Amino acid sequence: MTPTINIIHKQSGAAFMLKKNDILTVIDPMGGQVSDMVVFNAEDYKEKLSSGKSLDFEECILLTKGHFLWSNRSQKLMKILEDTNGRNDFLLAPCSPETFKIMYNYEGEHPSCLGNLQHHLQPYGIEVDDIPTAFNIFMNVQFDSDGQLFVKPPTSKAGDYIQFQAQMDVLVGLTACSAEDSNGGTFKPIHYYIETQPKHIKRPR
Numbered sequence: 001m002t003p004t005i006n007i008i009h010k011q012s013g014a015a016f017m018l019k020k021n022d023i024l025t026v027i028d029p030m031g032g033q034v035s036d037m038v039v040f041n042a043e044d045y046k047e048k049l050s051s052g053k054s055l056d057f058e059e060c061i062l063l064t065k066g067h068f069l070w071s072n073r074s075q076k077l078m079k080i081l082e083d084t085n086g087r088n089d090f091l092l093a094p095c096s097p098e099t100f101k102i103m104y105n106y107e108g109e110h111p112s113c114l115g116n117l118q119h120h121l122q123p124y125g126i127e128v129d130d131i132p133t134a135f136n137i138f139m140n141v142q143f144d145s146d147g148q149l150f151v152k153p154p155t156s157k158a159g160d161y162i163q164f165q166a167q168m169d170v171l172v173g174l175t176a177c178s179a180e181d182s183n184g185g186t187f188k189p190i191h192y193y194i195e196t197q198p199k200h201i202k203r204p205r
Contacts, residue, residue: 003193008035011186013116013175015124017042018166018194023081026174027191028138031158034177035190036094036113037136038121039069039077042169047073051090055176063090068167069135077170082163085156089139091149094131104180111178120145121173129141131173137162139182153184 018024026035041047053070055061063069064078069078070113100106118128131178138156143149169175175188177183 003195006192006194008176008185008190008192010176010189011111011116011178012194013113013120013173014118014192015120015171016194018170018172020166020168021197022166023195023197024166024172025082025161025195026137027159027161027163027193028032028085028188029158029191030188031136031156031160032184032186033156033188033190034139034154034179034182035137036117036173036175036177037137037175038094038132038134039071039116040096040124040126041071041077042075042077042171042173043161045124045171047077048130048132049077049135053173055090057065058155061090062086063088066091070103076167078164079168080162081165082161083156083161085138085162087102087140088140088154088162089136089141090133091141092133092136092139092151092176093181094134099179103140103153113175113177113179113183116175116178119172119175124147124171126171126173134175136144136177136182139177151181154182 096114
């Protein structure tokens with residue numbers, strides 16, 4: 001059975017639940033588009049995605065196929081099963097209204113990943129201060145020997161995808177990023193689909 005493709009329209013977001021062992025595939029359908037992802041333990045939202053723990057335990061700054069995403073309580077939340085692009089970021093916070101005021105000198109309202117995550121996670125009781133640093137799928141952050149950061153256009157091509165397997169029941173927030181620099185100056189949708197794993201039923205002896 002072909003899984004249903006869900007569409008996150010440009011500069012918007014979504015939130016949904018995954019059961020343990022469910023597989024989430026996030027697709028860049030047109031190329032060059034970042035997607036911010038945050039993850040919470042579905043049984044206790046105080047346990048959530050941790051950039052620091054993940055980079056520490058994986059001993060790597062560029063997480064890709066074979067790596068785990070860890071929680072603030074040192075538990076595995078997601079495993080990266082596949083990653084056709086191979087360039088993701090786990091250093092920078094979700095773009096926010098302040099991002100556009102401070103870094104872009106933008107006046108007025110501007111869509112942001114933090115705003116979209118807040119909007120879609122609020123029905124689950126998640127407030128803006130509860131939202132952690134996101135795993136920035138397809139985001140191309142470079143850094144030099146002095147530690148200076150540079151945000152470059154994504155290297156993802158149309159159809160590139162990354163696939164995660166939930167290591168526990170989780171709540172996921174996902175966006176199609178709204179920051180100009182992160183997306184090479186254009187905004188496009190993000191697609192995703194979920195493959196649920198069959199439940200094993202114990203047969204009577």
